[in-house]
Amino acid sequence: MSVEQLYQEIILDHYRVKRNAGLRDPYDIEVHHVNPSCGDELSLRVSVADGAISDVSYDAIGCSISQASTSVMSELVIGGTPQHALELYDGFQKMIQGQGKVSLNEETFGDAVAFEGVAQFPARVKCAMLGWAAVRDALLRVQASAKEEL
Amino acid sequence: MSVEQLYQEIILDHYRVKRNAGLRDPYDIEVHHVNPSCGDELSLRVSVADGAISDVSYDAIGCSISQASTSVMSELVIGGTPQHALELYDGFQKMIQGQGKVSLNEETFGDAVAFEGVAQFPARVKCAMLGWAAVRDALLRVQASAKEEL
Amino acid sequence: MTEAYDVEAVRRDFPILARRVGAYPLTYLDSGNTSQKPAQVVDAIADHYLAHNANVARAMHVLGAEATAAFEGARTAVAAFIGASRSEEVVFTKNASEALNLAAHTLSAPLGPGDEIVVSVMEHHSNIVPWQLACQRTGATLRWFDVTEDGRLDLEAADREGLINERTKVVSIAWVSNVLGTINPVSQVAAMAHAVGAVMVVDASQGVPQLPTSVADLGCDLLAFTGHKICGPTGIGVLWGRYDLLDSLPPFLGGGEMIEVVRMTGSTFAPPPYRFEAGTPPIAQAVGLHAAIEYVSAIGMDRIAAHEQELTAYALAEMQKVRGLRILGPTEAVDRGGAISFTLEGVHPHDVMQMLDSRGIAIRGGHHCARPLHDRLGVQSSCRASLYLYTTYAEIDRLVEGLDYTGSFFSGRLATTGGAR
Amino acid sequence: MTEAYDVEAVRRDFPILARRVGAYPLTYLDSGNTSQKPAQVVDAIADHYLAHNANVARAMHVLGAEATAAFEGARTAVAAFIGASRSEEVVFTKNASEALNLAAHTLSAPLGPGDEIVVSVMEHHSNIVPWQLACQRTGATLRWFDVTEDGRLDLEAADREGLINERTKVVSIAWVSNVLGTINPVSQVAAMAHAVGAVMVVDASQGVPQLPTSVADLGCDLLAFTGHKICGPTGIGVLWGRYDLLDSLPPFLGGGEMIEVVRMTGSTFAPPPYRFEAGTPPIAQAVGLHAAIEYVSAIGMDRIAAHEQELTAYALAEMQKVRGLRILGPTEAVDRGGAISFTLEGVHPHDVMQMLDSRGIAIRGGHHCARPLHDRLGVQSSCRASLYLYTTYAEIDRLVEGLDYTGSFFSGRLATTGGAR
Numbered sequence A, B: 001m002s003v004e005q006l007y008q009e010i011i012l013d014h015y016r017v018k019r020n021a022g023l024r025d026p027y028d029i030e031v032h033h034v035n036p037s038c039g040d041e042l043s044l045r046v047s048v049a050d051g052a053i054s055d056v057s058y059d060a061i062g063c064s065i066s067q068a069s070t071s072v073m074s075e076l077v078i079g080g081t082p083q084h085a086l087e088l089y090d091g092f093q094k095m096i097q098g099q100g101k102v103s104l105n106e107e108t109f110g111d112a113v114a115f116e117g118v119a120q121f122p123a124r125v126k127c128a129m130l131g132w133a134a135v136r137d138a139l140l141r142v143q144a145s146a147k148e149e150l
Numbered sequence C, D: 001m002t003e004a005y006d007v008e009a010v011r012r013d014f015p016i017l018a019r020r021v022g023a024y025p026l027t028y029l030d031s032g033n034t035s036q037k038p039a040q041v042v043d044a045i046a047d048h049y050l051a052h053n054a055n056v057a058r059a060m061h062v063l064g065a066e067a068t069a070a071f072e073g074a075r076t077a078v079a080a081f082i083g084a085s086r087s088e089e090v091v092f093t094k095n096a097s098e099a100l101n102l103a104a105h106t107l108s109a110p111l112g113p114g115d116e117i118v119v120s121v122m123e124h125h126s127n128i129v130p131w132q133l134a135c136q137r138t139g140a141t142l143r144w145f146d147v148t149e150d151g152r153l154d155l156e157a158a159d160r161e162g163l164i165n166e167r168t169k170v171v172s173i174a175w176v177s178n179v180l181g182t183i184n185p186v187s188q189v190a191a192m193a194h195a196v197g198a199v200m201v202v203d204a205s206q207g208v209p210q211l212p213t214s215v216a217d218l219g220c221d222l223l224a225f226t227g228h229k230i231c232g233p234t235g236i237g238v239l240w241g242r243y244d245l246l247d248s249l250p251p252f253l254g255g256g257e258m259i260e261v262v263r264m265t266g267s268t269f270a271p272p273p274y275r276f277e278a279g280t281p282p283i284a285q286a287v288g289l290h291a292a293i294e295y296v297s298a299i300g301m302d303r304i305a306a307h308e309q310e311l312t313a314y315a316l317a318e319m320q321k322v323r324g325l326r327i328l329g330p331t332e333a334v335d336r337g338g339a340i341s342f343t344l345e346g347v348h349p350h351d352v353m354q355m356l357d358s359r360g361i362a363i364r365g366g367h368h369c370a371r372p373l374h375d376r377l378g379v380q381s382s383c384r385a386s387l388y389l390y391t392t393y394a395e396i397d398r399l400v401e402g403l404d405y406t407g408s409f410f411s412g413r414l415a416t417t418g419g420a421r
């Protein structure tokens, strides 16, 4: 596994031009996640309206893998249902922890397939998961507070 | 160095029949010393009168080396001056820590020469010193309290 | 056991056992103090240092990844070995003593006057002093189980006195006594502790090396053991804890990678196990412990336990034939580990040790870090022979012969009659 | 230096340095994180386990005496190496972090609200978090030295603010910064501390491995360092302390042989260093540390320091030629150790590390356990190359080449122009 396979052009592209970056209003929940071993930090907001994720906005400091992964994630989940986003999380996590043995369906995962190389670099798994873990956390909190309101 | 040289007949003899054993009155100071690594314990009293050690009495639990050494020590110091006892302490300590390179004057040290073998057994040096360390401590305290009274 | 236990094959893995002491072969009967190490463990450590050494977690280069995989692999292996449900439940410490101090510090943090901590009078100092210090800090009260005349935990007296009650917050006892060999009914005590909502801590320093271990069967919440008694290196111990409990505990030592975010004005802390591992952990030692666990697992902990049980029964029977010898603790090999403490009438343990040592026989003399138990039994100190997977019948015979000789030597019988057994 | 420094001869003692990473030779520039180990150290550990292994202090048989002599011999060697006046001043811990926690726990025991503890913003977490926890426990206040723009301790600001004053009870700073490389004026700060009656603690984790050490010249009262950064094993650290001070401190961890008399109702404690060494100490690790100290001493700490100084000067000069590279801390090799932290514009340290790793070059990326310093310098994280006695000019050249390539790769220059330096 060469490092050039890790740094796919798609990843470098998202890293250089991050999609949906910047914190925006309105939002339902903001979460703050860190990766203590390298100090990566992510503030992420989600907004859910009419059963769909209407926006994901974020402010991130981190490596190319974590930033690009967050960027790709935001494109994949915006517009879908929270349930769909959580399913994507599960699939992505399974792949990234699969040590190269699990691959993603390109139709469903789009640019995220570029991260298959990351699964070969255990030390970078946390980087690739940072944005995904944050959005999952945020969505679960939105759901929990929705339940409480019932 | 064989173990039979360590356990000289003189030592076994003092171990079986301890001289000056038992705590007696009157006394000036009582000290309590322990050897934490093996749990040996010694309560020792000294009584000084007219510039001479009039009595050393003790209650000891311990191995043959520590008990015999205390017994031999008591015989050597009773009747002499505290100063003489402290000099004996220095001489005995020097020998016992000398790893077999230092020997004792038999005239001055009597039965204590039997402990020269102990110097070859570093683990037993503390045992042989227990009674000596206690009597030194007690004598220094007697002197200190005598000074205070001046 | 399907196959006979081949102790000679085991011994070949331990080069030190071929040593001679003067004219005598080494007879190492001090394994309860520390075990010997098979070449497999020593080689694993050397290979780690010479080919894969790097710091863990922080280093993401090739060597760092290898060292991290080795270190975390050891954690996973330890978890499996003691039947833990998650590897995150395994905290590496420097020894069992640090593990017990960690437990005492963190569990006692919320305690105050009126709360009670319960240990037993047969504990090792490492399972007494940390709780005494915790009581000093917090104002809680230390109470303890007594032992019966035959060296078992006195559960009846405890019941009568209401030792474990609604004020009890922590119970911490040894699984296997390092002095008496007694195997304590840990799961029963754990049930008593849990009935009043107390946390159950087990000092398994002598248990894990000798018996198949399942933290679930023991029913405890925290369990401590040490690497050097189970064929592993010095410098490493383990605190296992239920994840939920660990997660609720405050940090112990600070620094390094046990943090989440450090600011000069205050810090937040990592989840378990990292919260409790301040500074560079014992990396090569974890690798060595992993090799040790693989070594004993390959032989089989059940077979090791059976070997020790048989040998202990033999030793107990033979030693009781020595004139003036008194066994402390159970005299039959029932619910009993392979540590046999004893006194020899008229001969101080130091002298027994010395005499045996001159014949190449290594035992321990003193109070074996259990002075309160010696006080309780009314003996100032004792001798202890302790067995392990490499111990042979012939070694027990040499011990007994040496004890006979020692008794004669000091009682003067030898000098008078000239005869040893 | 009388003789040229033969770095190739040194490298032959470190088998791991001959490793290759894919097509590239290993270029290990992460010695500030942990150093590599010479075969001499690994062999000493193996020999101890295979021929002399036993527990210490408690065991009086032949193996016990050998192990005790080896362990105490290591203590004597460490004492001589750092210029301590007595070997009883050397306490063995599991790492520098434990040593600093020991200092923080015991020194803070008598403190309360109104008392102040002073550290610096450039400290490693292990010299911050223990003091934060101590302040939480006691109500004392944590204060700190700032750094100047060029990464030196800001003594002027400290003076202006009255940082060290009659309320100051402890001052604890690093001798050599693990991020900036800065060598701090420890003896000057110690004089400031002593003038107000405060205790001076030095975190010498990066100092002792790199510079000849004299605790007297440093003027400190306590000093901590760690074995694994000075060619020694993991699992061992050292706290040195003035004997009188150590003797006045309460115990830290409880258990094992740190006691004098244990009763269920209360215990008394052994004199230093044993009071602070609960449980079985890192015996084989002390043997390994002893071998490491002999190894570096045979080469000469002055020559090791000179080698590092020359190489650091070269590295600083060459690295500053890399486009977009910014050095954190002193950019000249004056009062400076061999850790060089830097950022590369537009490329996150993780990515720098990964790219260099693919070329066999091992550096560290992140905040190097010094997040407050990174906050202070306004960088989220950084890269760090750190040198040691076995580092060569060729390795620095490979680093610089790798950095050029990395910068180009991520800025897209490479893709556009196809050219690397």
Ligand SMILES: Cc1ncc(COP(=O)(O)O)c(C=O)c1O
Residues within 6 Å of the ligand: C256, C278, C279, C280, C281, D032, D033, D095, D096, D097, D098, D124, D126, D127, D174, D176, D177, D178, D203, D205, D206, D226, D227, D228, D237, D369
């Ligand atoms: C300056 C400094 N202090 C303390 C430490 C902690 O050392 P250890 O991780 O061995 O406890 C380190 C190394 O990580 C360091 O560089």
Ligand SMILES: Cc1ncc(COP(=O)(O)O)c(C=O)c1O
Residues within 6 Å of the ligand: C032, C033, C095, C096, C097, C098, C124, C126, C127, C174, C176, C177, C178, C203, C205, C206, C226, C227, C228, C237, C369, D256, D278, D279, D280, D281
């Ligand atoms: C029952 C028991 N608990 C605790 C310990 C302490 O283990 P360590 O000295 O490795 O901390 C020991 C061994 O000495 C032991 O036998």
